[in-house]
Amino acid sequence: xxxxxxxxxxxxxxxxxxxxxxxxxxxxxxxxxxxxxxxxxxxxxxxxxxxxxxxxxxxxxxxxxxxxxxxxxxxxxxxxxxxxxxxxxxxxxxxxxxxxxxxxxxxxxxxxxxxxxxxxxxxxxxxxxxxxxxxxxxxxxxxxxxxxxxxxxxxxxxxxxxxxxxxxxxxxxxxxxxxxxxxxxxxxxxxxxxxxxxxxxxxxxxxxxxxxxxxxxxxxxxxxxxxxxxxxxxxxxxxxxxxxxxxxxxxxxxxxxxxxxxxxxxxxxxxxxxxxxxxxxxxxxxxxxx
Amino acid sequence: xxxxxxxxxxxxxxxxxxxxxxxxxxxxxxxxxxxxxxxxxxxxxxxxxxxxxxxxxxxxxxxxxxxxxxxxxxxxxxxxxxxxxxxxxxxxxxxxxxxxxxxxxxxxxxxxxxxxxxxxxxxxxxxxxxxxxxxxxxxxxxxxxxxxxxxxxxxxxxxxxxxxxxxxxxxxxxxxxxxxxxxxxxxxxxxxxxxxxxxxxxxxxxxxxxxxxxxxxxxxxxxxxxxxxxxxxxxxxxxxxxxxxxxxxxxxxxxxxxxxxxxxxxxxxxxxxxxxxxxxxxxxxxxxxxxxxxxxxxxxxxxxxxxxxxxxxxxxxxxxxxxxxxxxxxxxxxxxxxxxxxxxxxxxxxxxxxxxxxxxxxxxxxxxxxxxxxxxxxxxxxxxxxxxxxxxxxxxxxxxxxxxxxxxxxxxxxxxxxxxxxxxxxxxxxxxxxxxxxxxxxxxxxxxxxxxxxxxxxxxxxxxxxxxxxxxxxx
Numbered sequence: 001x002x003x004x005x006x007x008x009x010x011x012x013x014x015x016x017x018x019x020x021x022x023x024x025x026x027x028x029x030x031x032x033x034x035x036x037x038x039x040x041x042x043x044x045x046x047x048x049x050x051x052x053x054x055x056x057x058x059x060x061x062x063x064x065x066x067x068x069x070x071x072x073x074x075x076x077x078x079x080x081x082x083x084x085x086x087x088x089x090x091x092x093x094x095x096x097x098x099x100x101x102x103x104x105x106x107x108x109x110x111x112x113x114x115x116x117x118x119x120x121x122x123x124x125x126x127x128x129x130x131x132x133x134x135x136x137x138x139x140x141x142x143x144x145x146x147x148x149x150x151x152x153x154x155x156x157x158x159x160x161x162x163x164x165x166x167x168x169x170x171x172x173x174x175x176x177x178x179x180x181x182x183x184x185x186x187x188x189x190x191x192x193x194x195x196x197x198x199x200x201x202x203x204x205x206x207x208x209x210x211x212x213x214x215x216x217x218x219x220x221x222x223x224x225x226x227x228x229x230x231x232x233x234x235x236x237x238x239x240x241x242x243x244x245x246x247x248x249x250x251x252x253x254x255x256x257x258x259x260x261x262x263x264x265x266x267x268x269x270x271x272x273x274x275x276x277x278x279x280x281x282x283x284x285x286x287x288x289x290x
Numbered sequence: 291x292x293x294x295x296x297x298x299x300x301x302x303x304x305x306x307x308x309x310x311x312x313x314x315x316x317x318x319x320x321x322x323x324x325x326x327x328x329x330x331x332x333x334x335x336x337x338x339x340x341x342x343x344x345x346x347x348x349x350x351x352x353x354x355x356x357x358x359x360x361x362x363x364x365x366x367x368x369x370x371x372x373x374x375x376x377x378x379x380x381x382x383x384x385x386x387x388x389x390x391x392x393x394x395x396x397x398x399x400x401x402x403x404x405x406x407x408x409x410x411x412x413x414x415x416x417x418x419x420x421x422x423x424x425x426x427x428x429x430x431x432x433x434x435x436x437x438x439x440x441x442x443x444x445x446x447x448x449x450x451x452x453x454x455x456x457x458x459x460x461x462x463x464x465x466x467x468x469x470x471x472x473x474x475x476x477x478x479x480x481x482x483x484x485x486x487x488x489x490x491x492x493x494x495x496x497x498x499x500x501x502x503x504x505x506x507x508x509x510x511x512x513x514x515x516x517x518x519x520x521x522x523x524x525x526x527x528x529x530x531x532x533x534x535x536x537x538x539x540x541x542x543x544x545x546x547x548x549x550x551x552x553x554x555x556x557x558x559x560x561x562x563x564x565x566x567x568x569x570x571x572x573x574x575x576x577x578x579x580x581x582x583x584x585x586x587x588x589x590x591x592x593x594x595x596x597x598x599x600x601x602x603x604x605x606x607x608x609x610x611x612x613x614x615x616x617x618x619x620x621x622x623x624x625x626x627x628x629x630x631x632x633x634x635x636x637x638x639x640x641x642x643x644x645x646x647x648x649x650x651x652x653x654x655x656x657x658x659x660x661x662x663x664x665x666x667x668x669x670x671x672x673x674x675x676x677x678x679x680x681x682x683x684x685x686x687x688x689x690x691x692x693x694x695x696x697x698x699x700x701x702x703x704x705x706x707x708x709x710x711x712x713x714x715x716x717x718x719x720x721x722x723x724x725x726x727x728x729x730x731x732x733x734x735x736x737x738x739x740x741x742x743x744x745x746x747x748x749x750x751x752x753x754x755x756x757x758x759x760x761x762x763x764x765x
Contacts (some may be wrong), residue, residue, distance in 0.1 A: 004476070145754075
């Protein structure tokens with residue numbers, strides 16, 4: 001029994017030592033890895049802004065938005081990015097009615113999203129901060145082991161996105177499917193308003209103020225059929241947010257009721273490449289005119 | 291609790307440490323602790339399942355006593371009580387809805403509408419395995435091959451022994467029960483070998499089966515959208531998934547048994563290296579095949595009453611075995627499909643050609659005859675997997691139509707990404723085919739052996755994460 005315990009212990013220690021070495025190296029790489037590019041203007045948010053603003057038509061800009069991103073993750077990405085690129089002068093944050101959907105609160109525990117979200121989060125979000133979104137700790141542990149303990153890897157930049165034009169034409173799908181996905185738990189029950197998202201929007205605002213970064217918010221154009229079906233509680237919440245931003249002197253460039261031709265859209269709520277070109281130029285014009 | 295879960299990774303060391311701390315001198319306490327641990331393990335799925343296993347164990351323990359104490363017809367009545375209770379539980383939980391649905395569609399076919407309701411019945415995990423295990427106990431007592439246990443703790447621990455409770459091997463009371471009734475001393479070599487067998491089982495499950503499942507699931511779900519070459523890959527991936535999933539589980543079960551001082555029976559003996567169909571069935575799910583032979587085939591007359599009865603009995607075994615796997619016509623067809631391939635060997639008297647020998651015995655490579663036999667066996671078994679995996683006969687039919695439409699172009703090269711891993715596994719299994727498991731490699735130099743252990747552990751950790759349930763849990 002003793003010999004067996006010693007051998008098992010020896011192997012366990014060996015594995016722990018191996019994990020420890022990899023952890024040390026990966027922590028070093030995370031600390032010293034330069035991810036993303038230094039830029040004056042940073043575009044951040046979820047898939048709407050990711051496919052809606054093309055940084056190529058802007059001066060010295062980078063779009064690091066990622067699909068399905070919630071504002072909790074956006075805040076931590078922003079912090080990490082500014083830490084790495086302190087010369088950033090302006091941040092353009094994509095927002096919309098769906099920013100405040102309770103659906104966003106499930107992303108760190110929903111089986112469909114959690115693996116991807118943990119992959120984006122493990123290098124930038126401390127465990128204590130993660131607690132507030134009630135994550136699936138098993139998935140977190142597995143992601144952490146895979147990324148930090150198994151081998152030394154120099155790249156830990158899964159949280160960095162880029163401009164990605166959507167070319168897929170999904171207009172054949174029903175508009176209800178898009179609405180359902182963003183706002184409804186099931187056929188009839190709405191997700192509640194996400195308090196976490198409201199709080200973290202403030203965190204983004206205060207962080208930018210603290211770092212003297214000019215923050216602007218953008219709501220991209222959406223099709224009329226989609227806008228008409230946005231549930232009332234989300235419309236009310238968005239109006240409250242609008243007033244709040246106005247009160248804090250944060251510009252909101254709201255294009256969501258802009259009536260564009262269908263040829264500008266990839267689907268009901270995402271622009272295509274042509275739409276992105278229009279929006280980017282239109283936004284720059286509006287910003288310069290103010 | 292799955293063997294490949296974090297819960298089990300916490301459960302096992304605790305149970306192992308407490309079990310051996312109790313000490314070999316207090317065998318009864320060890321058994322009681324194993325019983326408790328097994329009930330915790332089983333109740334982890336759903337505590338209500340414990341009522342069934344307790345009931346099944348209690349009935350068979352009491353019936354065992356009664357059979358011994360009675361003479362004449364009374365013994366038979368008690369045996370029938372045991373069979374009725376066990377098969378009744380199995381039939382209700384596993385087959386009730388199937389029969390109701392079939393009756394309704396049968397009446398509808400005859401123009402009569404019936405609106406019998408089916409029930410929402412949860413299939414208790416492992417019920418097919420432990421009912422067969424307890425049945426073997428009462429039948430063996432009835433046949434006078436086994437003495438009834440007077441020790442309820444040992445008997446209850448035997449029925450619920452957690453390493454093999456939910457997916458076998460289906461142990462015979464004659465083999466396993468005496469091990470509960472004697473002192474178990476910690477044996478370093480046995481525990482070491484058990485640990486390596488657990489690691490090998492985990493490797494097969496996590497690294498091979500769960501990755502093959504990704505392709506197999508996709509291809510079966512999209513069988514109408516992909517071409518013949520992809521459908522072919524689908525059945526290959528599924529066969530390897532089933533093999534590694536179930537033999538991996540068996541390896542872990544046997545390895546765990548060794549950790550606690552028990553020797554469980556071999557359940558898989560490298561079946562994919564079989565040279566003909568009868569050899570395949572002697573090496574695949576050995577504990578179930580031999581159970582059916584002992585408790586169904588032989589009582590039916592076995593091979594004693596001429597060729598036709600022999601064929602009938604073999605077909606019955608395969609059909610029942612198919613039905614045992616699940617309440618679905620696809621499983622019955624699977625059984626029939628496999629049985630039909632067995633008949634020619636039976637008729638020509640070639641069904642025992644390869645008993646007691648290993649492929650390429652004493653050689654590194656198989657002969658041409660062995661190789662061609664092996665390929666034929668694998669092709670046939672791959673085809674049978676269409677029935678095994680399809681959700682209904684319609685899907686199986688569509689799958690076969692797609693497969694034999696001979697539309698092989700373009701070949702989906704992207705789906706070959708796991709093939710190097712699979713080839714590596716089979717090359718390795720070929721090299722160790724005379725051993726009990728893939729990590730019995732004592733003959734290799736220290737450094738090489740330890741590098742292999744480390745590599746295997748690393749791959750398990752790398753692929754770990756999905757916690758896919760074992761296929762055979764549903765049976």
